[in-house]
Amino acid sequence: xxxxxxNFSEWYNxxxxxxxxxxxxxxxxxxxxxMPWAVMxxxxxxxxxxxxxxxxxxxxxxxxxxxxxxxxxxxxxxxKGFIPEVFWVxxxxxxxxxxxxxxxxxxxxxxxxxxxxWIHGKTDLPLKLYQRCQVWRHETKATKPFIRSREFHxxxxxxxxxxxxxxxxxxxxxxxxxxxxxxxxxxVPFLFFKRPQWDKFAGAEDTFAADTLMPDGRALQLPxxxxxxxxxxxxxGIKYTDENGxxxxxxxxxxxxxxxxIYAAIIATHGDDKGLVLPVRxxxxxxxxxPIVKDETKAKVLEKCEEVxxxxxxxxxxxxxxxxKTPGFKFNExxxxxxxxxxxxxxxxxxxxxxxIVRRDNGQKTSVKLDVLEESLHxxxxxxxxxxxxxxxxFFSDKLSFAYEMEELGKKLxxxxxxxxxxxxxxxxxxxxxxxxxxxxxxxxxxxxxxGSDGKPEHKKCIACGAPATIYLYAARxx
Amino acid sequence: xxxxxxNFSEWYNxxxxxxxxxxxxxxxxxxxxxMPWAVMxxxxxxxxxxxxxxxxxxxxxxxxxxxxxxxxxxxxxxxKGFIPEVFWVxxxxxxxxxxxxxxxxxxxxxxxxxxxxWIHGKTDLPLKLYQRCQVWRHETKATKPFIRSREFHxxxxxxxxxxxxxxxxxxxxxxxxxxxxxxxxxxVPFLFFKRPQWDKFAGAEDTFAADTLMPDGRALQLPxxxxxxxxxxxxxGIKYTDENGxxxxxxxxxxxxxxxxIYAAIIATHGDDKGLVLPVRxxxxxxxxxPIVKDETKAKVLEKCEEVxxxxxxxxxxxxxxxxKTPGFKFNExxxxxxxxxxxxxxxxxxxxxxxIVRRDNGQKTSVKLDVLEESLHxxxxxxxxxxxxxxxxFFSDKLSFAYEMEELGKKLxxxxxxxxxxxxxxxxxxxxxxxxxxxxxxxxxxxxxxGSDGKPEHKKCIACGAPATIYLYAARxx
Numbered sequence: 001x002x003x004x005x006x007n008f009s010e011w012y013n014x015x016x017x018x019x020x021x022x023x024x025x026x027x028x029x030x031x032x033x034x035m036p037w038a039v040m041x042x043x044x045x046x047x048x049x050x051x052x053x054x055x056x057x058x059x060x061x062x063x064x065x066x067x068x069x070x071x072x073x074x075x076x077x078x079x080k081g082f083i084p085e086v087f088w089v090x091x092x093x094x095x096x097x098x099x100x101x102x103x104x105x106x107x108x109x110x111x112x113x114x115x116x117x118w119i120h121g122k123t124d125l126p127l128k129l130y131q132r133c134q135v136w137r138h139e140t141k142a143t144k145p146f147i148r149s150r151e152f153h154x155x156x157x158x159x160x161x162x163x164x165x166x167x168x169x170x171x172x173x174x175x176x177x178x179x180x181x182x183x184x185x186x187x188v189p190f191l192f193f194k195r196p197q198w199d200k201f202a203g204a205e206d207t208f209a210a211d212t213l214m215p216d217g218r219a220l221q222l223p224x225x226x227x228x229x230x231x232x233x234x235x236x237g238i239k240y241t242d243e244n245g246x247x248x249x250x251x252x253x254x255x256x257x258x259x260x261x262i263y264a265a266i267i268a269t270h271g272d273d274k275g276l277v278l279p280v281r282x283x284x285x286x287x288x289x290x291p292i293v294k295d296e297t298k299a300k301v302l303e304k305c306e307e308v309x310x311x312x313x314x315x316x317x318x319x320x321x322x323x324x325k326t327p328g329f330k331f332n333e334x335x336x337x338x339x340x341x342x343x344x345x346x347x348x349x350x351x352x353x354x355x356x357i358v359r360r361d362n363g364q365k366t367s368v369k370l371d372v373l374e375e376s377l378h379x380x381x382x383x384x385x386x387x388x389x390x391x392x393x394x395f396f397s398d399k400l401s402f403a404y405e406m407e408e409l410g411k412k413l414x415x416x417x418x419x420x421x422x423x424x425x426x427x428x429x430x431x432x433x434x435x436x437x438x439x440x441x442x443x444x445x446x447x448x449x450x451x452g453s454d455g456k457p458e459h460k461k462c463i464a465c466g467a468p469a470t471i472y473l474y475a476a477r478x479x
Numbered sequence: 480x481x482x483x484x485x486n487f488s489e490w491y492n493x494x495x496x497x498x499x500x501x502x503x504x505x506x507x508x509x510x511x512x513x514m515p516w517a518v519m520x521x522x523x524x525x526x527x528x529x530x531x532x533x534x535x536x537x538x539x540x541x542x543x544x545x546x547x548x549x550x551x552x553x554x555x556x557x558x559k560g561f562i563p564e565v566f567w568v569x570x571x572x573x574x575x576x577x578x579x580x581x582x583x584x585x586x587x588x589x590x591x592x593x594x595x596x597w598i599h600g601k602t603d604l605p606l607k608l609y610q611r612c613q614v615w616r617h618e619t620k621a622t623k624p625f626i627r628s629r630e631f632h633x634x635x636x637x638x639x640x641x642x643x644x645x646x647x648x649x650x651x652x653x654x655x656x657x658x659x660x661x662x663x664x665x666x667v668p669f670l671f672f673k674r675p676q677w678d679k680f681a682g683a684e685d686t687f688a689a690d691t692l693m694p695d696g697r698a699l700q701l702p703x704x705x706x707x708x709x710x711x712x713x714x715x716g717i718k719y720t721d722e723n724g725x726x727x728x729x730x731x732x733x734x735x736x737x738x739x740x741i742y743a744a745i746i747a748t749h750g751d752d753k754g755l756v757l758p759v760r761x762x763x764x765x766x767x768x769x770p771i772v773k774d775e776t777k778a779k780v781l782e783k784c785e786e787v788x789x790x791x792x793x794x795x796x797x798x799x800x801x802x803x804k805t806p807g808f809k810f811n812e813x814x815x816x817x818x819x820x821x822x823x824x825x826x827x828x829x830x831x832x833x834x835x836i837v838r839r840d841n842g843q844k845t846s847v848k849l850d851v852l853e854e855s856l857h858x859x860x861x862x863x864x865x866x867x868x869x870x871x872x873x874f875f876s877d878k879l880s881f882a883y884e885m886e887e888l889g890k891k892l893x894x895x896x897x898x899x900x901x902x903x904x905x906x907x908x909x910x911x912x913x914x915x916x917x918x919x920x921x922x923x924x925x926x927x928x929x930x931g932s933d934g935k936p937e938h939k940k941c942i943a944c945g946a947p948a949t950i951y952l953y954a955a956r957x958x
Contacts, residue, residue, distance in 0.1 A: 025596060026589075027547040028580060033593055036538035036608070043539060059515035060522060064630055065544070065582075065613060066566075068506040087545075088570040089582065093617035094563055101507060103544075103568065103582075110505075114512055117504060129515070134544060138572035151543055 030150030040284035081202020146264035174225035187389030193448035276338025292346035423469030425462035434464035509629030519763035560681020625743035653704035666868030672927035755817025771825035902948030904941035913943035
């Protein structure tokens with residue numbers, strides 16, 4: 001890597017190219033080819049998310065990629081929000097189609113049309129369905145691999161409940177899942193914000209979104225979960241008959257972890273000047289064995305490499321790099337690719353019955369006897385995943401700050417602070433103009449209020465209009 | 480199930496509806512919603528296929544769902560074959576797109592454009608890439624759920640080699656994989672036919688396709704693997720520089736296991752008059768526990784059910800059905816859904832420390848002591864999967880036949896024979912008219928020659944034109 005991570009934007013573009021994570025030369029603007037090294041990790045991420053969803057009683061389904069225009073336009077806020085971004089199919093089999101079909105930008109309208117046919121009584125509830133799929137949105141903002149493109153790979157979960165309380169419990173469960181997986185397993189810290197009313201999902205009552213921070217202090221939105229209330233169930237006629245024979249509209253939530261974007265956050269959070277740093281549980285190759293050979297020792301060392309591989313491949317994905325490149329070249333290459341653990345084996349190690357283990361995250365070298373190798377690798381793997389998460393947490397919490405005046409906010413953001421807490425008049429639509437002022441003066445977006453306890457401002461004034469503040473919101477520059 | 484399997488077509492439509500495998504009421508013709516019970520099985524099928532591919536050094540990638548028209552039209556036979564079936568995107572973000580984009584009906588043209596950029600020298604070969612995705616084809620034939628629809632779920636593997644021999648070895652590996660998974664694991668028998676030249680994949684040199692038989696004796700095509708030769712590499716400029724510095728075009732193969740269609744074959748092959756019969760390794764619920772209770776014993780029996788569930792859920796996916804329905808109703812319902820093993824627990828079983836196990840495939844009932852339950856279940860599971868495969872094999876081999884005269888062929892097909900071997904003048908394009916005669920006279924298609932040893936006809940005449948026969952081909956009625 002020639003670009004240091006301190007030059008983040010260029011570092012990011014370089015690493016996605018050099019580690020062969022994606023290829024941007026595909027012939028449609030905003031569409032990229034996701035390459036094996038990235039896909040192998042994202043497949044693991046998918047499995048972990050699907051496992052977590054199914055463990056919480058979601059079941060998988062596959063809905064069509066195309067949505068008839070007549071379905072798509074049933075919920076008025078939703079259609080307004082999404083229609084500017086839709087790819088439309090208008091021809092098929094050599095003829096104009098009877099109706100235009102949207103390539104799904106999200107599946108509410110496809111799914112909820114069917115839900116109305118499926119739900120009759122209380123025994124049909126809760127309905128918790130998810131699908132693993134791609135969605136397509138004709139983004140007008142500049143695209144950036146994995147972060148923003150016109151095709152992305154995600155999971156969407158769409159749930160129906162008999163009561164508002166159950167729906168809110170689902171929102172909290174979605175947040176727990178994000179904490180367990182994205183922070184716990186992938187080591188990426190974030191905060192859940194309740195978005196202001198002017199920035200919620202099209203058709204939702206409330207949107208709760210996990211925001212992480214990029215190395216340059218800018219916010220990146222990770223999964224969001226939406227309290228849909230009865231907006232869609234009324235538009236789509238999703239009703240159940242209650243104990244008294246009365247028809248009630250269901251309460252709905254939806255949740256959209258975007259796997260390709262979470263992958264971007266993993267690259268950005270853990271990477272360093274040498275390239276990617278992958279958590280052990282997500283690395284396509286967890287241990288790379290590099291033989292250190294001279295001509296006369298080659299056979300013996302390679303034999304030992306094979307023996308070591310056999311010893312540990314029960315528990316780790318292991319690769320021996322016996323290409324013709326120099327050891328130094330191999331070290332750089334596998335470090336750049338983020339392989340968490342390297343084992344070096346030379347003739348001296350063969351003689352002493354040991355190997356040298358090198359950790360990707362901190363470069364620590366240890367000589368380990370073969371009879372404790374497996375045990376050592378397990379310890380290193382666990383400690384590596386914990387250490388990179390702890391490092392990310394420290395970076396993240398150092399970036400939190402607060403400000404009470406606009407000038408102070410601007411300075412904090414310029415100094416690289418990520419989320420700056422500010423007093424605000426409200427998070428209702430009526431305060432959207434105040435967010436506009438923050439945007440103009442500080443090039444920052446108002447991300448919403450922290451989900452959970454954050455206190456109420458007392459005797460404070462809205463940072464934008466000076467009216468009495470009723471709520472703390474957070475401002476950040478964003479991707 | 481009110482429809483016996485002997486009335487296959489209606490039985491099939493009924494079971495896909497009653498077992499809630501799919502919903503045909505979606506608003507675009509030929510697009511269906513795949514429901515959880517089917518998707519849970521198909522996800523297992525995907526995992527097994529992906530595991531087999533990766534074990535054979537294929538790596539996963541994700542290519543865009545949209546293909547620019549200019550890519551799509553580069554190989555002339557290919558485009559001729561596919562263009563009548565393409566769904567086209569012509570509008571995006573409120574404007575006409577610069578170029579039309581095809582929703583991929585298959586990905587040769589998307590992938591090979593990139594392969595030309597990726598492959599330079601011999602060290603880039605072999606390139607073995609696969610993707611799990613959906614494809615879209617505007618079929619004009621009648622659609623049937625899982626068997627033929629306008630959106631289907633498959634895997635496509637696309638490989639490049641330095642030599643023709645390596646490419647042919649890949650074709651054989653693809654066939655082995657089909658044998659290992661579709662026959663070995665899913666219990667669905669098939670034969671691999673080399674398709675006649677008039678029925679090969681658009682752009683291929685040769686197509687090898689696995690055909691199975693439906694209960695009504697009609698053939699259904701399962702995965703096909705294609706020897707592409709250098710047709711595409713020449714059209715797309717995929718070249719490598721050999722040892723002598725000379726540019727050579729690569730040799731290519733592609734392989735397309737269609738998961739949704741293989742699922743159809745599993746339904747059709749193993750199902751019976753009571754409904755689905757699922758192999759244990761593919762069942763979303765492998766063991767269902769049905770409590771047999773009276774009011775006064777309910778608590779004790781349910782407690783025992785929970786205890787039994789805990790004992791075996793290490794190794795099996797277990798569900799207790801403690802709904803309010805009668806045991807008889809539950810038996811029917813879970814039999815219809817194809818759950819392979821039922822455990823019945825009543826007060827007598829609680830007292831005797833045993834349970835009753837019932838096998839779905841043959842209805843066999845056994846009383847088993849709790850201390851040997853896990854062991855018994857493993858044995859039953861293995862034997863069930865083997866037995867349903869053996870039964871399917873028997874059915875399949877009984878349907879093979881041969882004929883030397885057209886009238887005889889017609890009679891055999893009418894009698895329900897599936898594949899009938901016939902002498903033919905050749906399988907080259909010049910013999911296509913003979914296949915037309917078979918089609919006219921017997922409503923049957925010529926599926927090709929058996930891959931592997933099948934002998935040469937001696938002193939036989941082509942069943943259609945009477946010219947000297949040079950090859951044995953197989954005729955079948957088809958889906």
